[in-house]
Amino acid sequence: MKNITQEEWRELLENDDNAVIIDSRTPNEWRAGVFKNSILMNINDPQSFMNKANTLDIEKNYYVYCRSGVRSIQACQVLESLGVKTTYNLLGGILSWNGEMIIPDI
Numbered sequence: 001m002k003n004i005t006q007e008e009w010r011e012l013l014e015n016d017d018n019a020v021i022i023d024s025r026t027p028n029e030w031r032a033g034v035f036k037n038s039i040l041m042n043i044n045d046p047q048s049f050m051n052k053a054n055t056l057d058i059e060k061n062y063y064v065y066c067r068s069g070v071r072s073i074q075a076c077q078v079l080e081s082l083g084v085k086t087t088y089n090l091l092g093g094i095l096s097w098n099g100e101m102i103i104p105d106i
Contacts, residue, residue, distance in 0.1 A: 001088070020039065022075065024043040024065065024075040030104060035065065049075070056084065058082070058085060065094060067093050068096075069090060
């Protein structure tokens with residue numbers, strides 16, 4: 001896992017054709033706003049998280065975020081324990097984000 005800043009997040013994603021964005025927050029937090037094309041994988045629901053994690057392509061690059069950057073660390077660690085080779089954790093999470101967000105269709 002590599003902890004990255006907002007600036008690094010933007011730069012890496014812009015040039016990464018192998019990227020997958022994971023939101024590790026709860027469904028209620030998800031409804032407040034997300035990064036475009038992100039996948040909800042609630043780390044607070046371990047069974048659901050693991051079910052989804054076990055379907056992921058371990059060769060992709062996973063960009064993980066949460067509210068403050070703590071749960072996303074845990075999510076990255078779990079993904080790596082399953083063989084995922086590249087994970088990035090957004091430092092500060094959504095609370096520190098000053099970019100574009102979208103309201104997801106539910």
